[in-house]
Amino acid sequence: MKRLLNKVSSIGKTTIALILIISICDLSNTFAQRRGGGGRASRPAGHAGGMNRPASRPANTGGINRPNNNVGNRPNINNRPNNNGGINRPNNTVNNNGNRNNGNRNNGNRTNINSGNTNVNINVNNRNTYVRQNNYRPYTRPPYVYGGRSFYSYHPYFYHPYHPFYWGPAWHPWGFFVAALATTAIVVTVANQQYHYDQGVYYQQSNGGYTVVQAPVGATVTTIPSGAQTVVVQGAGTTTTNNYYYGGTYYEKSDGGYTVVPPTAGSIVTSLPEGGKETKVGDVTYVKVGETYYQPIQQDGKDVYEVVKVDEVKTP
Known part of the structure; x- marks a missing residue:
């Protein structure tokens, strides 16, 4: 009986030892798998030679850890200013209808005349309105001085209201x-500028038609x-010159006509x-057409106008 008990005890000890060995092996394998050792299948994919490199490393050609130079991530070239060759110059795009925006300004009396692809500023009031001095006929009357300017005339001032004259249906202001x-x-060219003339009226081409301008x-x-x-x-003396006046324009006879x-x-x-304006200068009311001053006067009992010469007062 004692021998039997010793035998059972020996078997129990062996069994317990086997169970402990198996348990220790299982724990060892589990621990080894957790540490990544002992098997190639547990290595991170995509690395040669079994080197334990981080699996989250950026993918680059040749395995070099360079910044991602993907062309698709570069700034969009289409967002650059529209210039030839992609050079970052100021945008010189052409506006609608092919017209470049070259100083398209509205300066007081200026009217924007769009001629073809070029903006032409036509000054409808101030163009060619300077006054020629009569060097052969000195003034016998003192000028009217006001505001730093001298206003010369041959006849005494006689006010009468300004009423624009109508030259007929073919004339336009x-x-x-x-x-x-x-x-x-007909076409008339002056100083490389083209005009159209018809029945005493001068036009320049504008966007969609023609605009009346002062005679050049x-x-x-x-x-x-x-x-x-x-x-x-x-x-001086009996010397006279005949000018011809129509619609606010003055002409002289010449070899080619007028x-x-x-x-x-x-x-x-x-x-x-039409287009003149009564302008008060001190106590005198002139009519200003463009930059030309006309003084209202009477001649032979009729209301007429005299072209005034205006000079700046010279201070000593």
Whole structure:
């Protein structure tokens, strides 16, 4: 009996030892798997030679840890200013209708005239309105001085209201727009600028039509309207020059016909065009057409206007 108990005890001890060995092996394998050792299948994928490198390393060609130079992540070239060759220059894009925006300004009396692809500023009031001095006829009356300027005239001031004159359906004031010209219109070029002339009126092409402008000094036409007024410019003694006046424009006879000239100081006209403005200068009211001053006077009992010469007062 004692021998049997010793045998059972020996078997129990062996069993317990086996159980402990098995348990220790299982724990060892589990611990080894957790540490990543002992098997290739447990290594992170994508690394050669079994080196224990981080699996989260960025993917780069050749395994070099360079910044991601993916071209798709570069700034969008299309977001650069639109310039030839991709150079970062100021954007010189062309605006609608191919017209470049070159100083398209609205300066007081200026009217923007769009001619083809170029913006042309036509000054509808101040163009070529300077006054020619009559060097052969000195003034016998003292000037009217006001505001630092001297206003010369040959005749005494006689106020009468300004009423624009109507030269008929073919005549239009400065700034007037027409969609098309009559077939009688001709082309006149002055200082490399092209104008269209028809029945005493000058036009320049604008966007979608033509705009009336002041007659350019130097333009020569073969004929002027039959209603033109003869203006006698008196010189020294019996010397006189005949100008021709129509619609606010002055002409002199020339070899090619009639050439546009500035008004001569002292010239007297019976009518002024639309677009003039009564301008108060001290106690005197002039009519200003463009930059030309006209003094209201009376001659032979009729209300007329004299071209005034204006000078800056010179201080000693």
